[in-house]
Amino acid sequence: MDAQTAHIGVRPRYLVIMGVSGTGKTTIASGLATRLGWRFQEGDALHPPANVEKMSAGQPLTDTDRAPWLALCHEWLRAQVEAEQGAVLTCSALKRAYREQLAGEGLPIEFVHIDTSADALAERLKRREGHFMPASLLPSQLATLEVPGDDEPVIRVSGEKHPDLVLEELIRHFQAED
Numbered sequence: 001m002d003a004q005t006a007h008i009g010v011r012p013r014y015l016v017i018m019g020v021s022g023t024g025k026t027t028i029a030s031g032l033a034t035r036l037g038w039r040f041q042e043g044d045a046l047h048p049p050a051n052v053e054k055m056s057a058g059q060p061l062t063d064t065d066r067a068p069w070l071a072l073c074h075e076w077l078r079a080q081v082e083a084e085q086g087a088v089l090t091c092s093a094l095k096r097a098y099r100e101q102l103a104g105e106g107l108p109i110e111f112v113h114i115d116t117s118a119d120a121l122a123e124r125l126k127r128r129e130g131h132f133m134p135a136s137l138l139p140s141q142l143a144t145l146e147v148p149g150d151d152e153p154v155i156r157v158s159g160e161k162h163p164d165l166v167l168e169e170l171i172r173h174f175q176a177e178d
């Protein structure tokens with residue numbers, strides 16, 4: 001545990017910040033990593049180029065498209081667990097089977113599901129600049145999402161509060177559990 005983490009009083013965790021496009025994964029994950037001194041990986045950056053081309057062209061990914069991406073996400077998580085270094089990954093992790101793949105080999109992964117209304121998401125994606133994901137893919141993202149069940153290791157937060165409030169809520173949750 002480094003000085004910053006010790007100060008906040010949160011033990012290292014291995015988090016996947018999940019949810020549909022535009023829900024705030026990057027915003028929350030990068031904020032957590034900065035505040036807690038943990039490693040951060042943008043899951044979008046692990047997509048094979050063919051996946052990015054497909055999404056950019058407005059086509060939803062299939063299970064087959066996602067398989068190599070999820071494998072890379074899993075590898076990144078495994079390396080962080082081996083290093084015993086707190087870590088935060090963004091990954092939509094839309095289906096239960098994807099979450100099982102991410103946490104495979106018994107990794108102690110926790111998912112943070114950011115839930116945001118379809119209307120707010122559509123508005124955000126329309127306004128977001130410099131990202132390959134078009135707003136037109138939102139309906140397929142929402143249709144594909146399998147909301148994590150109570151039997152899954154998930155922390156649920158609303159993505160409609162200010163990001164600073166979401167970060168405070170999560171850090172308080174971690175402090176209370178440690």
Ligand SMILES: Nc1ncnc2c1ncn2[C@@H]1O[C@H](COP(=O)(O)OP(=O)(O)O)[C@@H](O)[C@H]1O
Pocket residue numbers: 019020021022023024025026027028090124125127128129159160161162163
């Ligand atoms: N809680 C929030 N309230 C309002 N806007 C937000 C919030 N979280 C993120 N945003 C904005 O919404 C857009 C999508 O956020 P982003 O973090 O890129 O989501 P994701 O990584 O899930 O696609 C960005 O323009 C971001 O600034």
Ligand SMILES: O=C(O)[C@H](O)[C@@H](O)[C@H](O)[C@H](O)COP(=O)(O)O
Pocket residue numbers: 020021022025026043044055060061066092093094133141
């Ligand atoms: O599984 C998928 O269909 C994609 O991975 C998708 O869920 C993801 O959301 C994109 O990578 C867009 O990136 P943002 O989520 O950052 O908008």
